[in-house]
Amino acid sequence: MRKTIVIGLLAAFCSPQSFAAACGPVYGADGIAADKDGKVWVSHYEDVRLGRLDPGSGEFHEFLPSTKGNPFAALRNTWSKTAGFDYSFDFGLQGIALDEARGLVWSTRFNDNKVLRFSKAxxxxxxxxxxxxxxxRFDIPIDAQGNVWFVTGSAPPQGAGGAVIKVSPDGKIETLPFPLEKFGSGAVAVDPAGHPWVSATPDNGRAELYAWTEGGFKRQDLPDVGRYIGSLHIDARGDLWFTAPEKNAIGRLRRGRVELFAIPTANASPGTMASDAQGYLWFTEWYGRKLGRIAPDGTIAEYPLPPEEEIPLAVKPDREGRVWFSVAFNYGLFRLDPATGKIDEFPLPVPTNWSKNASQGLSVCTVRSKKTALVADAGTVKTEQSAATEQMVQNAVLRHPKGYPRNRDAVLFEQKCQTACHTWYRVDKAAARRSDWGPTVDRMIEFNGAAISKKERERIVRYMNKNYAQLK
Known part of the structure; x- marks a missing residue:
């Protein structure tokens, strides 16, 4: 059902400057939401699916809005060393919001103007x-009436004709007039009264903050917080929180006064935020490789990721005070117990390398935890793919390890450790931080039930430590 990892020290990882070109696709849940029954819902950045995990049983359900995928998502032949991947062909899902009163789950199509509403009933x-x-992205704001809120525009960094959009539970779309004709880096949050707050970066290149008051948006006083605000969040007390990545700080607006709280880790680059039931605010440190927690008095505590993970993406506390989060290059979910510092990992079924199965409209994984059950709930009409599309998918070239297929140990690793669930790209990225792959292979044997003999284990570990480990 899960595995426990003791959090430890961090090492170097790819820098923000090299992220787009060197780090490739961003795996991991783009949105996380915990419902009143203890189930955890996810949306995926590269896969057109919603998922629901039962942490108690390990059962994972997928809900597919479409069974017809773009075959280019499988080929992944748009990658370049300078520009990274062209995601314009891959319309996965981003962000999530739960409307438990009406039984609705909301998400959006990646890099698009489509909002998805899923009826659980x-x-x-x-x-x-x-x-x-x-x-x-990540956390879609939803108010007490079930309206979801978005900021829209054209391509970054400066969006032309950007707007603030409200979508009602029955699908009614309302556009609110915004004073800036052109702006980028927009974020939105909604206060307990249902009034939106919006951050934006206009042509002057300095982040601004606006609040809806008396039927329109009014600019608020804001100190220099850098060129952009990463995300906005309003807690149960009505305080507005925001991330200021360029200042490496968390900001709070309370009773008209703005405070900035410095993050202890240098260049942490705070990302998304969420409140827990105890009054703490949790945030991700994208380049600090930690989760952060800030108390009402401004005190910050930090929780390192497991050593082999990096770049926390979405974060969401549950009703029990545990904190769920996702990371780059890993489809699984993680759960932090703040009281003990332990992190449980819940491996989720994933498509094969470069979303191959997602492009086929499948909800399967070659190997998964023997305690995890996968249930496919399409909820839509199947669409047949052409023979040509099927052939393109079957001929998709996957990235293989060093020495493959000449090296028998490389072939053994791929066969036994099933890179359909663990991309070679992620293995390659982890190489700079790993000195011994033995514990990882042991976890595959113990938790995932990999059929690996003692002799095969030695061959695999020897190969990995030789080709995918830190340079001595």
Missing amino acids: ERQFTELTVPGQISV
């Missing part, structure tokens, strides 16, 4: 089109 998706490209 009917097992049906409805796709809505809003004006402009949606820029909200």
Whole structure:
């Protein structure tokens, strides 16, 4: 059902400057939400699916809004050393919001103007089109009436004709007038009264903050927090929190006064935020490789990721005070117990390398935990793919390890450790931080039930330590 990892020291990883070109696709849940029954819902950045995990049983359900995928998502032949991957062909899901009163789950199409509404009772998706490209990610704001909120614009860094959009539970779309004609780096949050707050970066290149008051947006006083605000969040007390990556700080607006709280880790680059039931605010440190927790008095505590993980993406505390999060290059979910510092990993079924199965509209994984059950709930009408598309998918070239297929140990690793669930790209990225792959292989044997003999284990560990470990 899960495995426990003791969090430890951190090492070097790819820098923000090299992220787009060197780090490749960003795996991991783009949105996480915990419902009242203890189930954890996820949306995936590269896969067109919603997922629901039962942490108690390990059962994982997938809900697919479409069974017809773009075959280019499998080929992944748009990668370049300078520009990284071209994601324009891959319309996965980004962000999530739960409306438990109405049984709805919301998400959006990646890099698009489509909002998805999923009815849990009917097992049906409805796709809505809003004006402009949606820029909200990770946590989609939802108010007490069940309205979801977005900021839209054209391509970054400066969006033309950006707008603030409200979508009601029944699909009604309302565009609120915004005073800036052109802006980028927009984020939105909604206060307990249902009033939106919006951050934006206009042509002057300095982040600004706006609040809805008296039927329109009014600019708020804000000190220099850098060129952009990463995300906005309003807690149960009505305080507005925001991330200021360029200042390496968390900001709070309370009773008209702005405070900045410095993050202890240098260049942490705070990302998304969420509140827990105890009044703490949790945030991700994208380049600090930690989760952060800030108390109402401004005290910050930090929790390192497991040594082999990096770049925390989405974060969401559950009703029991445990904190769920996702990371780059790993489809699994992680759960932190703040009281003990332990992190449990829940490996989720994933498509094969470079979203091959997602492009086929499948919800399967070659190997998964023997305690985890996968249930496919499509909820939509199947769409047949052409013979040509099927052939393109079957001929997709996957990235293989060093020496493959000449090296028998490389072939053994791929066969026994099943890189359909663990991409070679992620293995390659972890090489700079690993000195001994033995514990990882042992976890595959113990938890995933990999059929690896003692002799085969020695061959695999020897090969990995020789080709995918830190240079001595």
